[in-house]
Amino acid sequence: MINIKTFAQVREVTQEAGFSLPLEKANSTVADVKVTLRMRAPCWGEALDDGVLCAVNQVLCDDSHPVAEGDEVAFFPPVTGG
Amino acid sequence: MINIKTFAQVREVTQEAGFSLPLEKANSTVADVKVTLRMRAPCWGEALDDGVLCAVNQVLCDDSHPVAEGDEVAFFPPVTGG
């Protein structure tokens, strides 16, 4: 299992702030997790549109980044703090 | 009469912080005042060496600036505050 987290618009669009997700195969990547999430519900397709960022274990990652059992995988829009 | 003021090194070299000086002629300039001061004592020659600044009535001036009866004429080194 991996831990999915969402923030800001991604959280509001999916209405899921955090949940566990089984890893479907060995050597998964962020791209694979996105495929799984898009199939979860139509709102996930909207939420994962261009511009959404991903952090694996709180480090910002590209789609090619590996995702392993127990990882925290977060999706959120570009930041607007300060 | 005009009022001469000195600050920092100029004050220490001349040992004169402030005094009145008669204006020797009409249409005097800062340069004329300097000539008078250089004749006042040898230390004034040293004090008015290159780099000394002059303010007439608290506004920084060149040697060509006019000096009139009652003016405050100050001589001081480049500033080093802050």
Next chain:
Amino acid sequence: MGACITSTPLTITAYHEALQRAVPKAGAIVTFTGQVRDYNQQGPISGIHLEHYPGMTENALTKLVTQAIARFSLLDAHVVHRIGDINNYAPIVWVGTAASHRKAAFDGACYVMDLLKQSVPLWKKEYQGEQGVWVQTKASDDHAAMAWLKESPKGEEK
């Protein structure tokens, strides 16, 4: 060095004094306080809400301050960021830098604020009455700016 997130009002004076106590021999101290403005490009607003990513936000702020200290040879640097509901005119963020000379202190504080705006996981919603609207940014700009966050916070600093 300090980086901290709080949901309670910022106590600017206390932060300033703490920085001064931490590095009493500093020649230059610069502080920045960012406060909620009562307007945006669409008109007046009535306050904001700031969401953060617990853990990652603190890590990003810590990394940012550590990098600023190394890059500008600062004697010290602190950052405190408020989250949650924040009223107009209230402080949102405070940055303090200490250095031997003023240019480093100014540059360090500017750097922290520039990168913070672009790369710390905080999201701002602006309220007009009950209606909250997420502040948007250009994803393209932001992707580039966030690149530095891709280095592990525990990894080697460049």
Next chain:
Amino acid sequence: MGACITSTPLTITAYHEALQRAVPKAGAIVTFTGQVRDYNQQGPISGIHLEHYPGMTENALTKLVTQAIARFSLLDAHVVHRIGDINNYAPIVWVGTAASHRKAAFDGACYVMDLLKQSVPLWKKEYQGEQGVWVQTKASDDHAAMAWLKESPKGEEK
């Protein structure tokens, strides 16, 4: 707007709070505090003495702050400069700027400090024990920097 000379210790916190009270709606507040370092290029020092030109110093500071406000569209700017004998590590100068956005507040504070160092009639003597030595500057640089002071403080601002 405020520009002030004092021979007593600076009260940084009070100045900061006064600026905030003066412009509570500012989006950005930047402060700079300059403190006496315990060394110069020749070695350790034991304190400084700052001489000023009563009247002209206040006028120059006022003009500087007024120019900074106009140039960077600041909401407000304050400067306080200490004179007389000052111990190592004590604050010498405090500058505070308030603006709608952070760049103006930072730029305004930098500008005030840059010009202050070059163009306000203050002279610093550094002490090594009983021995006081005037700080020197290159006259050529300084003449150029002081040029702006040649405009009358009561004249038109450019």
